[in-house]
Amino acid sequence: MQHRFRLNTIASLFVAGSATLAPHAYAAEVADPGGQLMDTVVISGSRIAHPSQxxxxxIDVVDSARIQDGQIRVNASEALAAVPGLVVQNRQNYAQDLQISSRGFGARSAFGVRGVKLISDGIPASMPDGQGQAATFNLDTAERIEVLRGPFSAIYGNHSGGVIQLFSKDGQNPPSVELNVTGGSYGTNKVDLSAQGQAGAIGYVLDASRFRTDGFRDHSxxxxxxxxxxxTVKPTADSKLTIVANSLHQGNTQDPLGATWATFARDPRAGEIDATDTQNPKRTLAERYNTRKSIDHQQIGATxxxxxxxDRLHVTAxxxxxxxxxxQAFTKFLQNQTINGVLTHSGGVVDFQREFYGIDTNWLHVNQLAGGKLSTTIGINYGRSSDDxxxxxxxxGNTFGVKGKLRRDEQDVVSSLDPYIQTEWQSGPWLFSAGLRYSKMKVSVNxxxxxxxxxxxxxxxxHTTPVLGLLYKLTPNVNVYASAARGFEAPTLNELFYSGTGSGFNFNLKPATSTNVEAGVKARINNNTHLNAAVFQIKTNDELVVDSSSGGRTSYRNAGKTLRQGMEVSLDSSLPYGFTTKVALTSLHAVYDDAFNSVRKGSRLPGVPSANLFAELAWKDTLDHVGAALESVASNKVYAEDSNSEKPAPGYTVFNARINAKxxxxxxxxKEFARLNNLFDKTYVGSVIVGDSNKRYYEAAPGRNWLLGVSAQYTF
Incomplete structure (x- = not known):
């Protein structure tokens, strides 16, 4: 086994080389002197700070209040539910992380995040192959989250659906320490301790937390x-150095697996009974095999x-x-499957150690051209991961859920090298943007x-991914735009691991390519209401789909063409007497545009609802001492497999309420808060496992549940 990078080694390298390392661009909220809704400055999409309008x-921005107030701050799904075009499902399974899809991309992922790029403080939370883990986001220190969908996400490389960027707060005066304690249903509790401040030109933020839950579902x-x-350090007035380190530890996180419709209907919390267990016929698969996952993740980055x-030089490492x-929950080793005439086995325990690193450097040059301002960014991105x-x-013997004989031993290396150029010309009411990225990904197995x-x-x-965008200011308060791009989505390492029913590396998978177009309007109405609306169409060739999924192991194949057409509407209003409203609506027609196997043309893509809605009515007093809100989340039915012949997860509408005090x-x-989720105790499927071969598709959402939180902050 090769020597492994540990954090102290990485830290010494970054400190020694800090003069050549670089951070993401800064973005902040525009001041709001009159209590009116104002624009937010973003950097996603153009890599240049702009009002989102x-x-x-x-592009939508989720601010720190939505992320942190009235939330336990464990899952990004808590805050991202308010973003149109995005479906973020809490599987109630911390072994498999959240299920995130953007305009239908990513819904097929059996675990983690696929099809959507994750970035935290300019540092990728997605590996070079495109697989990401939202659990690495630290929500306790988040200042905002930017969510980019549509054509412009192609400029970020190998994915198709969108980009989710988290930006943590900087340390500032006066220094403070804060303790947060939260408890709730199903034995849920969290303790978080943080400190922040600034000493001269050096700012600091420190945070540590421990979360524990018995889980809503059995064995979770x-x-x-x-x-x-x-x-953060400012060596000069024109420079800034940021060093960020984080770690995540989950020991023996239980995996409840999915359930059949019959089991869900009988008891949403129950696991699937193992019919082959003659010694204990009431024991579930998850219990018999003690399905679980342990994760240790550490990383450090400097910008x-x-x-x-x-002009600006920018480097991130x-x-x-x-x-x-x-x-995992199986012991059959596919004894009838062979590769080159040799029986193949890989076992039911996965054990890997990964090292990863990367760098992104770019140069921004600004000059005048044809009476307008031309801003051009040239850069290159490199990433590498190596798995033992x-x-x-x-x-x-007769004991399951323990590490037995070795069945697989290999080294997997993934690297990506992506040069890119992006330019923007702005003059009067016109803004023209164009970009080009060349993505190359290599995968090797030893x-x-x-x-x-x-x-x-x-x-x-x-693949080469071009992007074009045009925005025109109809009036000072109304902008219209259109954009188009070619997308590229290579299979991840996990999607390449198994062929057919589960064994042998799949060297036959091809990347999916897509053509993505969008048109939209962004309007301010009386400075009290913001309206964003977009229509889009995405045509994809060689869509990656689930071939077989069983016991935690999933294999993939290329299908033919798919079509996604939809509309997104986001409406934010500030009303009299301290009331505000927010509505995020998505309509999505996502279907197979070619027939294959038993799948008919026009079948809906699994895991993707045709419509979903978030609505909120909130209130706070003029001094911001007390606030309350009523939320509603609704989703249409979701198919769990390609043919649409199995029982779909039914649509649902749930209501949540919260109250805050300061x-x-x-x-x-x-600060104190109380939250009551699923007010009317609705029984529903929160997420599905796409293509499960044993028809254990359904993952139940909790019934009525509560959270209570208190915090105390001392400012020096």
């Missing part, structure tokens, strides 16, 4: 420990930005390691377990 793309208990540190007048061991991966039988044949090999995927006493600041 002036970006020719669908989890413990999550996170730590975060951020240091440095140097301005030269309007990062590195880390991720260790995972997962116990083993697979074991998950039984010894098989060390040769008793079942040599599965070594390599793949290379490459007090001050000298240097102390106190």
């Amino acid at each position: 002036e970006v020719p793309a669908s 208990a989890a413990t999550r420990e996170q730590a975060f540190g951020k240091i 440095f930005e140097q301005s030269f007048g309007e 990062y590195g880390g390691n991720r260790d995972v061991i997962q116990y 991966r083993a697979g074991y039988e998950n039984f010894i 098989d060390h377990f040769l008793s079942n044949g040599n599965d070594s090999g390599s793949l290379e995927f490459s 007090q001050s006493l000298g240097n102390w600041r106190f």
Whole structure:
């Protein structure tokens, strides 16, 4: 096994080389002197700070109040539910992370996030192959989250659906320490301790938390420990260095697996009974195999930005390691499947150690052209991950859920190298933007377990993704825009792991390519209401779809063409007497545009609702001491497999309520909140496991549940 990067090694490299490292561009909310709704400055899409109203793309900003007030701040789904075009489902399964899809991309992912790029403080939370983990986001220190959908996401490389960027707060004066304690249903509790401040030109933010839950579903208990540190330094008036480190530890996180419709209908919390267990016929699959996952994730990154007048040098570098061991729910080793005439086995225990690192550097040049301002960014992005991966039988004798004989031993390396250029010309009411990115991804497998044949090999995927956008200011308060791009989505390492029913590296998968067009309007109405609306169409070739999924192991194949057509509307209003409203509506027609196997043309893409809605009515007093809100979340039915022949997860509407309070006493600041989710105790399927071969598609959402939280902050 190769020598592994540990965080102290990475830290020393970054500190030694800090003069050449660089941060993401800064973005902040525009001041609101009159209590009116104002624009927010964003950097997603153009990599240049703009009011979101002036970006020719669908982009929403989730501010710190929505992320943190009245929330336990464990899952990004808490805050992202208010973003149109985005479906973020809490599986009630911390072993598999959230299920995130953007305009239908990513819904097929059996675990983690696929089809949507995740970035935190300019550092990718997605690996070079496109697989990401939203659990690494530290929501306790988040200042805002920017969500980009549509054509402009193609400028960020290998994915198709969108980009989710989290930006943490900077340390500032006066220094403070804060303790947050939250508890709720199903044995849920969290303790978070943070400190922040500034000493001269150095700012700091430190945070540590521990989350624990018994879980709503049977066999779904989890413990999550996170730590975060951020240091900002301004060596000169024109430069800024930011160093960010974070860690995530989840030990023996239980995996409840999916359930059949019959089991869900009988008891939404129940797991699936293992019919082959003659010794204990009432024991579930999850209990018999003790399905679980342990995760240790550590990373550190540094960013440095140097301005030269309007020009700017920007460099980001990062590195880390991720260790995972997962116990799955099967022991049959596909004894009838062969590769080159040799029986193949890979076992029911996955064990890998990953090292990853990367760098993104770019140069922004600004000059005048044809009476307008021309801003051009040229950059290059490189990322690499290396896995020492083993697979074991998950039984010894008659004992299941333990590490048995070795069945897989290999090294998997993924690298990506993406040069890109993006330019923007602005003059009067016109803004024209164009970009070009060349993505090349390499995958290599070095098989060390040769008793079942040599599965070594390599793949290379490459594609050029152009982007065009045009925005016109009809009036000072109304902008219209249109954009188009070619998208590229290579299969992830996990999607390449298994062929057919589950064994042998899948060297036959091809990347999916797409053509993405969008048109929209962004309007301010009487300075009290913001309206954003967009229509879009996405045509995809060689769509990656689930081929087989069982017991936590999923294989994939290429289908033919797919079509996504839809509309998104976001409406934010400030009303008299302290009331505000927010509505986010998505309508999406996502279908297979070609027939294949038993799938008819026009069948809906699994895991993708045809409509979903978020609506909120909120109130707070003039001094912001007390606030309350009523939320509604609604979704249409969701199919769980390609043919649409199995029972779809029915549509649902649920209501949530919250109340907040704040007090001050000298240097102390106190906050309390109470939240009641699913007010009317609706029984519904919260998410589905796409294409599960045993028809265990359904993952139940909790019934009525509550949270109570208190915090105390002392300012020095």
